[in-house]
Structure formats: C-alpha cells, structure tokens
Amino acid sequence: MTPAARIQAAIDLLSEIEATPRPADALVSQFFRNRRYIGAKDRQGVAGLVYSVLRHRGRLGWWLDRCNVMPTPRALLLAEAVLVQGRRADSVSGLFNGAKFGPEPLNDSERRLLKAVDTHTIDHPKQPEALALEVPEWAEAPLRAAFGDRFHAEMAAMLGEAPLDLRANPLKAAREQVQAALAEAGVTAAPTGLSPLGLRVQGRAPVSALPAFREGLFEIQDEGSQLVALLADPRPGMQVVDFCAGAGGKTLAIAAMMDNKGRVVASDVLEGRLTRAKERFRRAGLHNIETRALSSERDPWVKRHKGKFDRVVVDAPCSGTGTWRRNPDSRWRPLGPGLAELLPLQAAILDSAARLVRPGGRLVYATCSLLPEENERQVEAFLANHPAFRLLPVAEAWPENLGAAPVTGDTLRLTPARHDTDGFFAAVMVREEAAEATEAATSDAAGTEPPPAADV
Numbered sequence: 001m002t003p004a005a006r007i008q009a010a011i012d013l014l015s016e017i018e019a020t021p022r023p024a025d026a027l028v029s030q031f032f033r034n035r036r037y038i039g040a041k042d043r044q045g046v047a048g049l050v051y052s053v054l055r056h057r058g059r060l061g062w063w064l065d066r067c068n069v070m071p072t073p074r075a076l077l078l079a080e081a082v083l084v085q086g087r088r089a090d091s092v093s094g095l096f097n098g099a100k101f102g103p104e105p106l107n108d109s110e111r112r113l114l115k116a117v118d119t120h121t122i123d124h125p126k127q128p129e130a131l132a133l134e135v136p137e138w139a140e141a142p143l144r145a146a147f148g149d150r151f152h153a154e155m156a157a158m159l160g161e162a163p164l165d166l167r168a169n170p171l172k173a174a175r176e177q178v179q180a181a182l183a184e185a186g187v188t189a190a191p192t193g194l195s196p197l198g199l200r201v202q203g204r205a206p207v208s209a210l211p212a213f214r215e216g217l218f219e220i221q222d223e224g225s226q227l228v229a230l231l232a233d234p235r236p237g238m239q240v241v242d243f244c245a246g247a248g249g250k251t252l253a254i255a256a257m258m259d260n261k262g263r264v265v266a267s268d269v270l271e272g273r274l275t276r277a278k279e280r281f282r283r284a285g286l287h288n289i290e291t292r293a294l295s296s297e298r299d300p301w302v303k304r305h306k307g308k309f310d311r312v313v314v315d316a317p318c319s320g321t322g323t324w325r326r327n328p329d330s331r332w333r334p335l336g337p338g339l340a341e342l343l344p345l346q347a348a349i350l351d352s353a354a355r356l357v358r359p360g361g362r363l364v365y366a367t368c369s370l371l372p373e374e375n376e377r378q379v380e381a382f383l384a385n386h387p388a389f390r391l392l393p394v395a396e397a398w399p400e401n402l403g404a405a406p407v408t409g410d411t412l413r414l415t416p417a418r419h420d421t422d423g424f425f426a427a428v429m430v431r432e433e434a435a436e437a438t439e440a441a442t443s444d445a446a447g448t449e450p451p452p453a454a455d456v
C-alpha cells in the first residue's frame with residue numbers, strides 16, 4: 001500500500017468506528033478480516049493511524065474546534081499527522097491528491113486546518129487539565145474524587161498503550177514452558193510481578209497466530225483480570241459460578257485452576273457471548289464448564305440453585321474506566337446505559353447472585369472501573385443489606401501472592417499508574433456459616449422487575 005492508500009483505509013475504518021457503537025477493537029478486526037488482501041505491515045500501519053487518532057481524540061477535537069473545522073475522519077487524520085507525528089503541513093497535503101486508492105484532494109477548510117496546526121504539537125497550555133489527559137467530562141469529578149492529588153499521575157498513566165499479557169493454562173503447560181515456546185517462536189516474554197500465571201510480552205507480537213496459542217497453552221488476558229480470577233481461589237472439585245461470564249475470560253482461568261475437576265457455570269444475559277466462549281473453553285481443553293443464558297439477573301435458575309455454590313464471581317457490567325489504555329475509543333463513546341442505570345444494575349446483580357453462595361462460600365465482586373461509586377460504595381451497600389456476608393481482606397483471601405504485593409486496603413484496587421495493569425477493583429466476601437437463616441429470610445424478598453440487561 002502507498003502511504004496515501006493507508007490514509008484512505010484509516011479514513012474508512014474511522015468512519016465505521018464512528019458509525020457504530022461497537023468497540024473499536026472488534027471493528028478493526030472485522031475491517032481486516034473483510035480485506036484479507038491487506039498485508040501484515042499495512043494492517044499495522046493503518047491500525048496505528050486509527051489508534052493514534054483514538055488515543056488523542058480529545059485533544060485533536062480541541063484543535064479542530066479551535067480552527068472551526070468539523071471533526072471528520074479526514075480532518076482528524078490531517079491534524080494527527082501534524083500534531084502527533086510531527087509532519088509538516090506540505091508533506092501531508094501532498095498525500096491528499098486524489099491519486100488511485102488515496103484520499104480526495106483537500107477542501108478549503110482542511111487546507112486552513114493544516115496551515116493553522118503546522119509546527120504545533122498536540123498539547124497546548126490552554127487545554128483544560130482533564131481534556132489534556134483525555135478524560136471525558138462525565139468522568140472528571142468522580143475520578144478527581146477517587147484519586148485526589150494523584151489524579152494527574154493516574155490519568156497520565158492511562159494515556160499510553162496497554163501491555164500485552166498472557167496467562168499460562170496450567171492444564172496444558174507451566175508458565176516457564178509457555179515462555180520457552182514463545183522464545184522458540186522469537187517472542188520475548190517475562191513473568192508478571194503479581195500473577196503467578198502471567199507473562200508480559202515485549203512489544204506487539206501477533207501471539208494468536210502461534211501454534212502454542214491454537215493448542216491452548218496460553219490465553220491473552222491482562223494481569224489484573226488474572227488476579228480477579230485468582231482471588232476467587234477456586235479449588236478442584238468445587239462448584240463455581242461465573243455470573244457475568246461474557247466471552248469467558250475469567251471463566252477460563254477459574255476452570256483451569258480447578259484442574260477440570262468440579263463444575264463451573266458460566267452465565268450471562270447475552271447468549272451470543274457464551275457461545276463464543278465455548279470455542280475458547282474447547283481450545284483450552286476444559287470440560288468442567290457449562291454455560292447458562294439468563295433471562296435477567298433474577299432468572300428462576302438462581303433461586304433454584306440457592307446456597308449451592310462454593311464460589312460466585314460477579315464481574316459486573318461497568319463504565320470500563322479502568323480499560324481506557326486498552327480501549328481508548330471507550331473514553332469518548334456514550335456510556336451505553338450510563339452510570340444512572342449501571343449503578344442499580346450492579347447492585348441488583350450482586351444482590352441476586354449472592355443467593356447462590358453456600359454458607360462458608362465466597363462471593364467475589366469485580367469491575368474494570370476506577371470509580372468508587374461502582375466499587376467500594378457498591379460493596380459497602382451490599383454488606384449493609386446482607387449481614388450474613390463479611391468482607392475478607394484480599395491479603396487473607398490469597399496471602400501467598402497478594403500478601404507481598406503492593407496492594408493496600410481490604411479490597412483489590414489496581415491501576416495502570418501503580419501496578420501497570422488495567423484498572424480493576426475486586427472485593428471478596430464470605431457468607432458466614434452461622435448467618436444462613438437471617439440471610440435466607442431477606443434475600444428473596446424483593447422481586448421487582450429487573451432493568452433491561454446491559455451489553456457493557
């Protein structure tokens with residue numbers, strides 16, 4: 001592809017991302033699947049342009065606004081070329097010449113834009129702090145409240161790219177074996193600091209094309225997500241529910257730790273996600289998992305299985321603020337259901353899923369959010385309404401690993417700035433053996449119609 005053709009492909013891809021609410025990573029994969037003639041290097045070049053626009057979208061928008069130019073994909077890419085890549089306006093305009101496969105020539109306002117941004121860089125002292133950190137307006141106040149004087153450092157750490165983490169599948173290979181298989185394929189990876197199963201890859205190797213991946217020796221999973229699954233402390237022979245299993249990221253880790261012994265139920269309100277998860281379970285060699293599509297969090301299946309499970313993991317739908325490094329597009333997309341709907345939904349899911357926990361069993365509540373409203377506040381409200389449960393400090397829940405890790409407080413709070421993982425929150429709660437009767441009396445009381453399921 002010529003450089004101009006790459007720009008045109010980036011314009012097409014950005015237009016698709018703007019036109020649909022689906023996450024950018026899914027659309028990027030689909031875009032290239034439908035254009036198999038685009039080679040690996042060009043794919044990387046086109047995706048690099050698109051992700052650079054998404055990663056700088058707030059500040060690029062600020063510049064376009066200042067120049068009175070509409071934020072079209074063409075204008076965003078023009079501004080990106082100058083303000084982020086540091087190219088001169090002349091060399092950029094030369095690529096917009098209407099040649100075959102390249103973009104149409106510039107219009108007047110685009111020419112004006114190039115002239116205005118020439119020799120500038122993306123940051124400008126007049127940009128408000130939150131915008132300079134690519135923090136959308138709706139999230140600024142809660143994130144400032146969450147981090148106080150660490151707001152700048154935490155948000156700055158979210159501007160970079162997320163590392164590529166893998167989780168060894170203990171059913172098929174130890175972490176060292178996976179590391180050796182990767183090295184043989186020319187991929188360098190080092191053990192992660194917190195997760196005993198994790199490997200962090202150096203650079204951006206296409207690991208899913210490797211035989212070791214196809215044979216299920218490892219999964220692609222952020223270290224923070226691995227820790228959430230490990231916190232449930234699933235053991236062989238246990239009965240476990242992954243209540244918001246989605247495409248099965250945490251289910252895979254949980255089931256593998258159980259050595260294929262016992263039972264894991266992967267449930268979700270979106271059946272399509274569970275169907276996709278099944279292929280991953282098969283590749284990983286797991287046959288102790290069953291999937292269960294729920295009509296809502298109060299599906300009758302839950303009541304029928306009250307008190308039957310040793311572990312219940314609730315990886316709740318959330319704002320996703322902890323994954324901004326990985327999904328930069330999600331900062332600027334409308335929040336889907338919005339916090340006003342997410343907060344009661346999270347509480348309702350936790351409330352209902354808690355019924356499944358047997359006396360002495362564990363309930364793990366997790367989100368990939370950085371907002372206390374979705375995290376600590378939800379757990380506090382749950383504990384206040386469910387005296388049968390008590391918080392188990394994470395260092396006690398999993399002393400052999402987290403005891404030595406830089407994790408403070410009773411709950412797990414991971415951030416890119418502090419732990420170089422995605423932002424995650426997890427709390428472990430235990431249903432007291434003696435409190436069964438009290439809890440049983442209160443848990444089935446509220447039978448109100450649930451809010452619609454959110455695809456988050």
Ligand SMILES: C[S@@+](CC[C@H](N)C(=O)[O-])C[C@H]1O[C@@H](n2cnc3c(N)ncnc32)[C@H](O)[C@@H]1O
Nearest residue numbers: 244245246248249250269270297315316317454
């Ligand atoms: C954060 S995602 C789960 C990610 C998944 N656990 C993983 O590790 O790959 C949250 C999931 O909650 C599901 N969900 C949304 N509303 C729900 C509800 N009312 N009951 C159960 N699951 C729900 C969504 O469909 C979504 O798959």
